Amino acid sequence: MQWKIYQKHQGKKTDVQDCQWIQKLHSIGLLSGSFLPDLQTEQLRTYCRHRAGLIDLAADTSKKMQKYLRLLNLRLDIIVKDICGLTGLKMIEAICNGETDAQKLASLRNGNCKKSEAEMQKALQSNGRKDYLFALKQEYQMYQNLQNQIxxxxxxxxxxxxxQIDSNNNKKQHYTDPKIHKRVNKNTPKNIDLNLMGYQYFRRSRFVKI
Structure with a gap:
């Protein structure tokens, strides 16, 4: 039925006929309802969407940092799983501060790294290009700024x-024990127990996507 109405409507698109088509779909039960959030949900959605946008920008900045590291002949991408992890950021900060000694850079590795210091040194032989280093510094500063905004x-x-939880006694009474062993995603809010707050706010154990 919906397809037949759509076919009939093709080639004659006007605002009036759009309204008539929507009214027809609604009258025969083919128009699904829209979600109309309350003010608090709208505000939460705004924060979450803005945060997601900042994470996307940080990811783009991370790719640019990786690009300039490669141009500097610093193959950080092959010696660490994530250049924006603990080891990667320590090394990038040191590089931006002018460190070029491969041995000193390799010594910044975290104990959990699979690559040895000797292996890392081979991948950290800088060519000393000042233009690439300048661009890397700019991208690193932008990345740090985005992290602060997040x-x-x-x-x-x-x-x-x-x-919202404190102003609602019904929400406050809900409680769930924190997870002892929990896999941490670097993009997850660090100072929020999403499992608990999601259970209290929505009265269920699953939280909205942030």
Whole structure:
């Protein structure tokens, strides 16, 4: 039925006929309802969407840092799983501060790294190009700035959720034990127990995607 109406409507698109088509779909039960959030949900959605946008920008910046590291002949991408992990960021910071000694850079490795210091040294032989180093510094500063903005978003999200929970006795009474062994995603808010707050806010154990 919906396809026949659509075929009939093709080639005659006007605002009036769009309205008539939508009214027809609604009258025969083919138009699904829309979700109309309350003010608090709208605010939470705004914070979460903005945060997701910042994470996307940080990911793009990470790719650019990797590009300039390669141009500097610093193959950080083959010696660490994530150049924006603990080891990677330590090394990038040192490189941006002017460190070129491969041995000193390799000594910054975290104990969990699979590659040895000797293996890392072979991949960290800088060619000393100042133009690439300048661009790397700019991207690193932008990455750090984005991380600070993401933290600010986390603070606002936590404040909004906590205010709603504290003002509702029904929400406050819900409780779930924290997970002892929990896999941590680097993009997950660090100072929010999403499992607990999601259970309290939505009265179920699954939280909205952030």
């Amino acid at each position: 933290k600010d978003c986390d603070i606002e999200i936590k404040k909004l959720l906590q205010d």
